[in-house]
Amino acid sequence: MNPSVQGAGAAAARAGLQARLRHAMAVGDPRRLMVLARNGIPSSITVTLVALALAALHWKNGQQVWIAAWMLGFVAVRLVVVAVCLKYQREARESTEMASHWVRTVIWLGFAQGLAWGLGGFVLVEPGNIVNEALLHVTVATIALSVVPTLAHFYPALVAYILPVFLGLAARNLWVGDAHHAALAGLVLIAGTYGLAAGWAYARIHAENRAQREENQRLIEALSIENEATRSAQQRAEAAQHAQGRLFAAANHDLRQPLHAIGLMAQSLRAATPAQAAELGARISDCVDDMDRLVEELLDLARAESTRTHLNPATVDVQALAAELIGIYGSVAQAKRLQLFSSVQPLVLNTDRALLRRILVNLLSNAIRYTPRGEVELGAQQDAAEIRVFVRDTGIGIAPEEHARVFDAFYQVPGVARGGQSGFGLGLATVRRFAHSLGGRITLTSSPGQGSTFSLHLPRGALEPLQSGEAAVPAPDALRGLRVLLVDDDPRALAAMQSLLADWGCEVRACAGIAQALDAAAQGLAPQLLVTDVYLDVDHPDQTGFVLLERLRALYGQLPAVLISGESDADVLAQARASGLALLRKPVRPIQLRATLSHLLA
Incomplete structure (x- = not known):
């Protein structure tokens, strides 16, 4: 593969992955909302107890009014969290609109909880008590960092939570103003940066997993669709095979019936009287017509079902x-x-x-x-x-x-x-x-x-009105005296067709191939109609009725012609249509041949 093409494909894949990651981290994973809702109540209780412990620790030496106000606000925020968790568990739905609404709620609640901890640093101040100060920083940082893996599923909510907590603590330490608290402010900022970086790493992992799950789901769905299509195709193929089996069984039955009758009647002809022979001949003719009609219908059906059917x-x-x-x-x-x-x-x-x-x-x-x-x-x-x-x-x-x-x-x-x-x-x-x-x-x-x-x-196609008029219908004796040049390389077919045309009153010159036909033309034969097989020499496929007609038309002009073929070759049909010729397929019924001749002469 071309390296430039391969590189372009890899770049496109990375761009697509990055786009999915950005979307996943912006929206979050709605399925994780239920985890937050279920964990929100016990964690709120635990964190509230920790806040009460810190308030009690600083109560004696702190500003008690502000501590009490802070605790009331802290408890209020946590009660809102509990209420939202209970509401979500009752009303949660899987729709995108509902999930988007709840994700926004998580972001705002994260900001409110982080702000509560950030403001707590300004209330719980004992600069001279190193133990209490250290305990406050360790407790708040531990609680804030502990939620990173969970809130990383909703990275905006994690940011909204982390920033107020650590920026509040850092500002509080800088507000105190001594060197010790300035160092603490630096440590707090480092801890907050670590929390955001760790959260980003978690978020990226979660987003990649989510993107992979979605891709797997799409692949599963595509595979299911493909499997269903395969099953449907298999069922259609089995149905077609079953129908084909029924088709051949019925065709076998309907072909054997007239063959059976012909065999019996042919045997009866040996001992038949002239009157009986005429009746048996008529019945044999009917059986042949039945077989011809069935073969013709089978060929038509096969052509109609063929995907290669070419319209002209x-x-x-x-x-x-x-x-x-x-x-x-x-x-x-x-x-x-x-x-x-x-x-x-x-x-x-x-x-x-x-x-x-x-x-x-x-x-x-x-x-x-x-x-x-x-x-x-x-x-x-x-x-x-x-x-x-x-x-x-x-x-x-x-x-x-x-x-x-x-x-x-x-x-x-x-x-x-x-x-x-x-x-x-x-x-x-x-x-x-x-x-x-x-x-x-x-x-x-x-x-x-x-x-x-x-x-x-x-x-509705391109329609144009024609001049109304009666179609010319040839008279029953329109073929009498017609000079016909008949060409076929099969002696039996040649003799039978010559006899049939002669019965209709035609003057027939029968030839066994192109050479005989051209010899007859050289001797002064002036045919009014050509009836020829398409393939006139099995050893020379180029010796066809088309070639003969072309040479005869060079002598006689636009000589009418009927071509007869036992093949279902689409090329032969197309060539006949392009030449404006009538093409009949074997076996040819007499009524079909006579109607075609009459139509050509009308």
Whole structure:
């Protein structure tokens, strides 16, 4: 360590200690007040008896009137001391204000007692009686010095007591005037100086001890706070571990269910008739959709709980986002004979579009899933303080006592069956965490049989009115005749995606990598859309869909593209957003892919 820095630190420590010492010696230790109060009564009695003995010793040869007056004053002072001690023992409190008041009282009482002894020297005068003179000085000095250790806790009180005693005796000896008493005056001053010096040493020791006690108390309190924080952190960690265990157990159950069903149905396909095969295929597709939905929800929940979640705020056209979602879920709602509509007013919101979209996707899918008849509305309102984006349905509703628990992971409302189309209890847990990430909150208004309204409350952002207009919704056959360049290094995925796009009426050119895709372009292929995996060669990580798109756009201009990835890489997501590309994560549901393609072409 740098010596100058070390020296500066030591100097600062000494300065801090000195400041605490000055404060401690100025105020005193309030806890010692009770010791003084308890010792004040017996010491007053003892000192009064000693004063009476000295008065009796000088009574015969002294000025009896003055001696009597002095004794009355001395006794009066001691009675006041006794009364104050009794009062303090009855009324003492630990408050700072009360302690400060009593410390001031101790100082004044110390001065009064010292003055009583100092005046006594002028009354009890027998210059010719060396024995009595010596006895007076020894007695008064002994009594005065005996209180040094006790009054050192309140050094101002000690000073107030010592000065009148020894200055009074010294002045009295100088007043007598002979050489013998002049020498006594010098001795008295030396004794008084010693008393003040000894008292200062005691006071410093007491102040250091008190400062150390206070520092130890602060350390104990800090340690207690730290221990409590550690206990709380440990409890949170144990709770998180327990919740994680429940999460994995539930996820394991919900993943094994559709896998089990797929295995059984795949076995049944071997001996199935064409009609049975079609039905089994539809059921297998439903199971795959269930597994896909669970994996997607688990990934969303993990991303929402991650401390590394990175927000990408941007200008979001809420009305356009609502039109996109209505287009995606319109066919699903229509299949259930539900009316799905948007009442979103023209709004522009500064937020993370991907998180906002995931929130609305979860709420809309839940609303459609749990609404057997009626309607589902996606709306948005604004007031002076916030924006409320909501999803309202006329579904089965939720009892008030369940409102708080529906946002817990894997919690299912009693009476709602698990599996199939019932969901997994992860969507609302994800919604709540995403809402917190956006700086908002989720509220629920619902009752059984009356439907539900889930509202996302967000801080009011930079809002600008847009020109109202109907969102363009592509026709069902909008993909027919679309020239698609499909690129994937996995032959099975490539064949399956090619078959799906062909079923939708697309003209598909399938390529197994960047080289084949560029060869097709060199042969005159003019695609209208690129659908590509992100990573196209496991042996060459630099061969990505981004690279392919860049080369194709050099040939065809702003070619629309959809990227597909099985990774949850934040860098890939950020690069896709920066390039304005649609990025879908595997496994991709057909309805999700078709909605994305339709939105790109709208």
